[in-house]
Amino acid sequence: xxxxxxxxxxxxxxxxxxxxxxxxxxxxxxxxxxxxxxxxxxxxxxxxxxxxxxxxxxxxxxxxxxxxxxxxxxxxxxxxxxxxxxxxxxxxxxxxxxxxxxxxxxxxxxxxxxxxxxxxxxxxxxxxxxxxxxxxxxxxxxxxxxxxxxxxxxxxxxxxxxxxxxxxxxxxxxxxxxxxxxxxxxxxxxxxxxxxxxxxxxxxxxxxxxxxxxxxxxxxxxxxx
Amino acid sequence: xxxxxxxxxxxxxxxxxxxxxxxxxxxxxxxxxxxxxxxxxxxxxxxxxxxxxxxxxxxxxxxxxxxxxxxxxxxxxxxx
Numbered sequence: 630x631x632x633x634x635x636x637x638x639x640x641x642x643x644x645x646x647x648x649x650x651x652x653x654x655x656x657x658x659x660x661x662x663x664x665x666x667x668x669x670x671x672x673x674x675x676x677x678x679x680x681x682x683x684x685x686x687x688x689x690x691x692x693x694x695x696x697x698x699x700x701x702x703x704x705x706x707x708x709x710x711x712x713x714x715x716x717x718x719x720x721x722x723x724x725x726x727x728x729x730x731x732x733x734x735x736x737x738x739x740x741x742x743x744x745x746x747x748x749x750x751x752x753x754x755x756x757x758x759x760x761x762x763x764x765x766x767x768x769x770x771x772x773x774x775x776x777x778x779x780x781x782x783x784x785x786x787x788x789x790x791x792x793x794x795x796x797x798x799x800x801x802x803x804x805x806x807x808x809x810x811x812x813x814x815x816x817x818x819x820x821x822x823x824x825x826x827x828x829x830x831x832x833x834x835x836x837x838x839x840x841x842x843x844x845x846x847x848x849x850x851x852x853x854x
Numbered sequence: 855x856x857x858x859x860x861x862x863x864x865x866x867x868x869x870x871x872x873x874x875x876x877x878x879x880x881x882x883x884x885x886x887x888x889x890x891x892x893x894x895x896x897x898x899x900x901x902x903x904x905x906x907x908x909x910x911x912x913x914x915x916x917x918x919x920x921x922x923x924x925x926x927x928x929x930x931x932x933x934x
Contacts, residue, residue, distance in 0.1 A: 685917070685918070686920055689917060689920065690917075693917070721922070722920065727922075728922060729920055729922040729923045731868065731869070731923060732871055732872065733871070734869060734871050735871070736871050736872065736875055774869075776868060776869075776922075776923060777922065778867075802869070
């Protein structure tokens with residue numbers, strides 16, 4: 630199985646995302662923002678960082694890059710897509726996920742190990758967790774405050790599309806403690822904290838993040854069977 | 855050349871922590887009669903020929919503003 634990781638100008642965590650894909654047992658494929666060819670990958674990760682310098686709004690310019698045109702079309706056809714941090718911002722700007730990520734309510738950049746509760750396991754990226762499971766992964770953002778109108782938030786709750794919530798303190802003011810959401814089909818997930826930094830105890834606080842990468846391989850194997 | 859000015863503001867119901875931080879700093883300047891500050895963006899678009907307000911509107915709608923959190927106004931720059 631091939632997991633593609635996009636590199637935009639200003640991406641920071643593409644290397645760690647490819648490493649996480651390899652740890653999970655996948656072949657990691659580097660995708661380039663200016664190349665619309667997805668090179669036959671079975672899933673895509675949009676990594677953290679500051680694509681296009683975060684100019685205008687986080688993710689606003691990345692959303693119009695050639696590779697995103699292909700990813701938006703493929704996501705509509707069921708390709709698993711995971712957006713982490715800046716990748717989550719890109720997915721919202723691309724309207725693959727609802728809502729928006731805005732400046733942290735306290736204005737401070739937050740960088741710490743964060744406890745999350747997994748609240749939806751019916752996604753391509755979280756099927757290896759159990760519902761209600763607590764995990765610890767790093768969070769590091771300045772603009773991670775998830776906002777949406779009340780109707781959208783109610784719809785996300787009613788449809789079980791909130792994938793993870795912050796527990797033990799909300800690091801950025803996100804509405805309803807939302808850390809991750811999914812699309813209706815469950816193939817597209819956006820998460821503000823960084824599972825790719827929690828795959829090895831030598832470098833991270835846990836190995837909980839690796840489950841997101843093994844989950845997508847399970848999902849792909851099930852789809853192929 | 856013709857200039858179109860696009861003003862982008864956060865919707866009223868969206869929290870503006872930057873504006874709050876500025877408002878909270880004003881008492882240090884001796885200003886005590888300001889109740890709120892909100893911060894937006896002003897974007898100037900130079901057209902090669904005549905100002906195309908409709909195209910400017912499309913640019914603002916697709917790229918310059920995120921309709922989930924922001925609203926925008928468009929005008930030609932009268933000073934040009």
